Amino acid sequence: MSDAAQSPPLAGGQVAPPSTPLAASAFLRAARGEPVPHTPVWFMRQAGRSLPEYLAIREGVSMLDSCMRPDLVTEITLQPVRRYAVDAAIFFSDIVLPLKAIGVDLDIVPGVGPVVARPVRTLDDVAAIPDLTPEHVPYITESVRLLVAELGATPLIGFAGAPFTVASYLVEGGPSKDHARTKALMFGAPGVWNALLSKIAGISAAYLGVQVEAGASAVQLFDSWAGALTRADYEQHVLPFSRQVLEAVGRHGVPRIHFGVGTGEILDLMGAAGAEVVGVDWRVPLAEGVRRVGGRCVQGNLDPTLVFAPTEVMLERADQVLAAGRAAPGHIFNLGHGVIPSTDPDQLKRLTDHVHEVSSR
Numbered sequence: 001m002s003d004a005a006q007s008p009p010l011a012g013g014q015v016a017p018p019s020t021p022l023a024a025s026a027f028l029r030a031a032r033g034e035p036v037p038h039t040p041v042w043f044m045r046q047a048g049r050s051l052p053e054y055l056a057i058r059e060g061v062s063m064l065d066s067c068m069r070p071d072l073v074t075e076i077t078l079q080p081v082r083r084y085a086v087d088a089a090i091f092f093s094d095i096v097l098p099l100k101a102i103g104v105d106l107d108i109v110p111g112v113g114p115v116v117a118r119p120v121r122t123l124d125d126v127a128a129i130p131d132l133t134p135e136h137v138p139y140i141t142e143s144v145r146l147l148v149a150e151l152g153a154t155p156l157i158g159f160a161g162a163p164f165t166v167a168s169y170l171v172e173g174g175p176s177k178d179h180a181r182t183k184a185l186m187f188g189a190p191g192v193w194n195a196l197l198s199k200i201a202g203i204s205a206a207y208l209g210v211q212v213e214a215g216a217s218a219v220q221l222f223d224s225w226a227g228a229l230t231r232a233d234y235e236q237h238v239l240p241f242s243r244q245v246l247e248a249v250g251r252h253g254v255p256r257i258h259f260g261v262g263t264g265e266i267l268d269l270m271g272a273a274g275a276e277v278v279g280v281d282w283r284v285p286l287a288e289g290v291r292r293v294g295g296r297c298v299q300g301n302l303d304p305t306l307v308f309a310p311t312e313v314m315l316e317r318a319d320q321v322l323a324a325g326r327a328a329p330g331h332i333f334n335l336g337h338g339v340i341p342s343t344d345p346d347q348l349k350r351l352t353d354h355v356h357e358v359s360s361r
């Protein structure tokens, strides 16, 4: 990790005042549960199709190719930071990039999502997936280094997919609404399931390690589809592997954010898996999310469709989110899921400015 991302612990468990502008940034302070000058804000999927400058630079370059070009990754990651003055950048990549890097035959199909040529269903299929080493992803190290130099005091969030969500793409062979084959494997073939999730946990941990070693200040583990599981199944079949990822990256000392969609019933478990910050989607009122997360910091959770409402309605709802967030030890303002591609960027600019203004009063 970059030295600046964390305050050194002092004797007696006290924490030294942050010693660099990066360590003192509102985002890292909130993630550590420290007082903030204003509530930090960033948006999941802030880079991407809602920005005309993104559509222009991606012209003629495939999604995965763009993730492997440090010049493009740097520019695309910086675009929303310039436009909105958000409090953090999220590394431009994808949860399936590390799989591509180790040789899994897959593509990101525009308008569809990740598509895997040969779905993984057996122990032999799992055994054929190599582990990830830094040598597989030199362009990630280079992109992060370039970005950290450009970003200065603005933190860079690295990310990876959590084992369940990545497994869903590998087992289904593409996006799925019900994750039926994935859950069938989980229910019916525990040997294959445990081998697969353990393999992905190692890959995601190594991929996050590369990003943090190169200078990322925080990480987010996306378990986007974990909301498809009951509490008991999450706890037994998924949580141990997500914990493996979070514990591995925890050794680097950076704040960890854990997020999934429709995860209202398992928010406490997602915190217990080992995260300083739990991402809350918009279905759970944030005040209730804060209660369920119990003592940890929260991130979220404005309904992403509110950008299509009249501005004053969007801002009023943002005020409610901000008010609820005050009950948590730390609150990072975000949407409850990613920016919808047809979002008007001017609405996100108004939202960012409003969050900064209201929360600094």
Ligand SMILES: Cc1c2[nH]c(c1CCC(=O)O)Cc1[nH]c(c(CCC(=O)O)c1C)Cc1[nH]c(c(CCC(=O)O)c1C)Cc1[nH]c(c(C)c1CCC(=O)O)C2
Pocket: 043, 044, 045, 046, 047, 048, 049, 063, 090, 091, 092, 093, 094, 095, 096, 108, 109, 110, 111, 112, 113, 114, 159, 165, 222, 224, 338
């Ligand atoms: C489930 C998941 C994926 N990828 C990701 C997740 C977890 C987050 C979530 O829950 O939304 C994570 C992701 N993917 C992307 C980012 C970039 C950083 C950011 O948030 O700005 C991040 C954080 C870029 C991307 N990843 C993708 C795009 C769109 C492709 C393009 O612009 O050509 C972007 C900008 C493709 C992708 N990749 C994936 C999907 C579902 C899609 C969308 C398919 C589509 O609608 O076209 C898998």
